[in-house]
Amino acid sequence: MAVYRPVVGFVAGFYAPIVAGNRWEVQPELLCSWGGTAMDLPDGGRSSLRTLHGVVPISLKFFVNRTVNLQVGGQGSYLVFAYVGDQDASAMVNRLDMGAHVGLGASTWSGIDITLRYYNGFANMLVDDNKLFPANRSLQLTVGKRFMQFSHRRLRR
Numbered sequence: 670m671a672v673y674r675p676v677v678g679f680v681a682g683f684y685a686p687i688v689a690g691n692r693w694e695v696q697p698e699l700l701c702s703w704g705g706t707a708m709d710l711p712d713g714g715r716s717s718l719r720t721l722h723g724v725v726p727i728s729l730k731f732f733v734n735r736t737v738n739l740q741v742g743g744q745g746s747y748l749v750f751a752y753v754g755d756q757d758a759s760a761m762v763n764r765l766d767m768g769a770h771v772g773l774g775a776s777t778w779s780g781i782d783i784t785l786r787y788y789n790g791f792a793n794m795l796v797d798d799n800k801l802f803p804a805n806r807s808l809q810l811t812v813g814k815r816f817m818q819f820s821h822r823r824l825r826r
Contacts, residue, residue, distance in 0.1 A: 673803075676717060678704035680724070680809060692732040700724040702746065704807060718753050720762065722746040726770060728786075740772040740786060746805070766790045766805050780815035 682700030689695045705719040726744035733739060746766045751758040772786025790805035 672709040674707045674709060676705050676707050676719075678702065678807065680811060682724075684813060686730070686815065689729075694730040694732070694738075696728040696730055696740075696742075698724075698726045698728070700726065701749075702807075704805075705751075706803075716753060718751060718758060718762075720751045721749040722766070723749055726788075728770070728772075730774065732776075736775050736777070738774045738776065740770070740774055740784065743767065743769050744788065746790075761796055763792060763794060763796055766792045766794070768792075768805065770809075772809075776815070782811075782813040782815060784811045784813075785809070786811075 680700050680702045682698055684696055684698040686694045686696045700723075702722045702724045703719070704722070705717060707715055707717045709715055724744055724746040726742055728740045728742035730738045730740050744767070748759065748762055748764045748766075751762045768788055768790035770786045770788040772784055774782060774784040774786075776782050786809050788805070788807045788809060792804065794803045794805055
């Protein structure tokens, strides 16, 4: 029986936090996400599926204090390409994915944002799969820089 394992990926892009209230922000993002999965084969070998997705998450952020925030949101993604070894595997993977994420973030006075969030896709990842029903899931650690700071008056009680 094959054993599936996560692989380390990479995400890069842009985000634009929008003030939505005293302690609230809405944060749309535009990201490229490089990920995939690895499979340990019964004969001792390993096969890896690598994917590149264009991702559009939208997060609702609640600031517990001036630094810490809680996040919840949804995201959609579009498969740009998928490879197994040097073979194109895009026909095996569904192009569209939708899902939800939850996370915890920290924002510094200098504009550095650090976020840890978990994403769970709702769609079956594989085309014509009637047995495994795998979904995209990821743990994302991101570091970002705000180019525009908000007034800290919004965090007063």
